[in-house]
Amino acid sequence: MISDSIANAPVPAAAPNPKDFAKKKRTNRSAKLKQCKLDARREQWLSQVKNKGSKDESNGFRDSSMHERDGSDRSLENLEMRQRGEENDGSIHHDSDLESPSNSPTSNASSVLGGNHSGTNYTGSSSSSSSSVGCCSGCITEEEEDDGCLDDWEAVADALAADDKQQNPSSDSSPDHEPVARSDSLPELTNRVDSVVQVSKPECAVMVPRAQVNGQAWRPDDAFRPQSLPNLSKQYSFPMNSDRHYGRGAVSWAHKSVISAPSSCPICYEDLDITDSSFLPCLCGFRLCLFCHKRILEDDGRCPGCRKPYDLEPVEGEASLNGGSLTFRLARSCSMITRS
Amino acid sequence: MVDFARVQKELQECNRDVEVSGIKVSPKADKLTHLIGTIPGPLGTPYEGGTFEIDIQLPDGYPFEPPRMQFSTKVWHPNISSQSGAICLDILKDQWSPALTLKTALLSVQALLSAPQPDDPQDAVVAQQYLREYQTFVSTARYWTEAFAKTSSLGVEEKVQKLVEMGFPEALVRSTLEVVGGDENLALEKLCTV
Incomplete structure (x- = not known):
């Protein structure tokens, strides 16, 4: 049984x-x-x-x-x-x-x-x-x-x-x-x-x-190969390329700028390291090293590529400013708490 | 502090394709803060055939501050002072960007030669002439080009001859020419100030 x-x-x-x-x-x-x-x-x-x-x-x-x-x-x-x-x-x-x-x-x-x-x-x-x-x-x-x-x-x-x-x-x-x-x-x-x-x-x-x-993959010329099966060669080639170019999976304009990413900072002509090359301070896609970016923020704070002010994006300068104000506020509130 | 590494690389890159662009930048002295740029007069303009030298001073903040440029060759142009050679160009002032280079700035100056902006003049007299008597402006500009922008093509002996004819003693002319590096106009200026 x-x-x-x-x-x-x-x-x-x-x-x-x-x-x-x-x-x-x-x-x-x-x-x-x-x-x-x-x-x-x-x-x-x-x-x-x-x-x-x-x-x-x-x-x-x-x-x-x-x-x-x-x-x-x-x-x-x-x-x-x-x-x-x-x-x-x-x-x-x-x-x-x-x-x-x-x-x-x-x-x-x-x-x-x-x-x-x-x-x-x-x-x-x-x-x-x-x-x-x-x-x-x-x-x-x-x-x-x-x-x-x-x-x-x-x-x-x-x-x-x-x-x-x-x-x-x-x-x-x-x-x-x-x-x-x-x-x-x-x-x-x-x-x-x-x-x-x-x-x-x-x-x-x-x-x-x-x-x-x-x-075993279906042979592409197989007559009995289901139509619904995706074409693997096509599917493979796309993400591989995109992975190669995207780096961190960014948007299309970032994609372009990564492709044309300079190996050296266009301001100081020094080689960009990994941090610099992944640093995209402006929407125009102009890349530069962190040192030059900091120097520009100390100066007029405009993007060298498009001449628009950098303050639209919350990177370093604003973060530090916010941090400063935050700590200030916290100190004040703390003092109030201790008072009360 | 001037970024000398950048200036050095700029000079190398700019002089790499002198044959194509015709734009040349060379240090005036041992210091890299004082340079001489050379641009050819644009074709189809009264400046055609002339070679214009531009005195370049790099400020401490370069490349975050614009280079100070002015023509050392006398130019008849609405946006260039006929007296001092000062250039009225936005990218050399508020529109400067650290992404620009000496070469691109000189290219912009060259473009300014072919496209005068009399509405925003540096030299009011030239601008007036440009607006009211264009033909006179063109002939004057051409004359200045012939008189001042082509002398660099002359040989040393011809320069000496020319300056001697102006009334300067030959020994002084030769020594002055040597000091200024063979530039006839600079030698003339120096001779006049002495």
């Missing part, structure tokens, strides 16, 4: 994203799937006639097919390796088809190996392994029919994709758990242990490649 719940847990979480992809890429996928569709349908009908009585079976298949679909959908996320991913899935299915469910651990292992053999296929192979786990848990009771049913995965997947909304609740419904409850044989236990391991593995595997997929 635990294993099954774990096995099922990632499905709804992972389902919504790939579904969108599945609808987009359905055309691509259907082209490939069409070949086996007819044969699979035929076999499906045959198997369904055989399995009429066992609903839980079909539900188990549905579940597995859901897994499978998600797996293939996830593999679709990898646009470059999509074809190979599907092939990989196919091969894994055949493994699980040919071998009995007791051997499914090996199939899981093979799927993991398949995942390892091409790093970008992690999503596809790992999810397919989880799908095989699901199918094992569902199919162990009747081993004979597994072969036929497993062949029908893709067909069922197609059928399920047609009506997703109906299938989602059904996959979560109780019949899912029945086969697991029924199958308490030893190989099944090992399977379940394996499935737990595998499920935990696929989760990691799914998460890691997701991160990789997300980490």
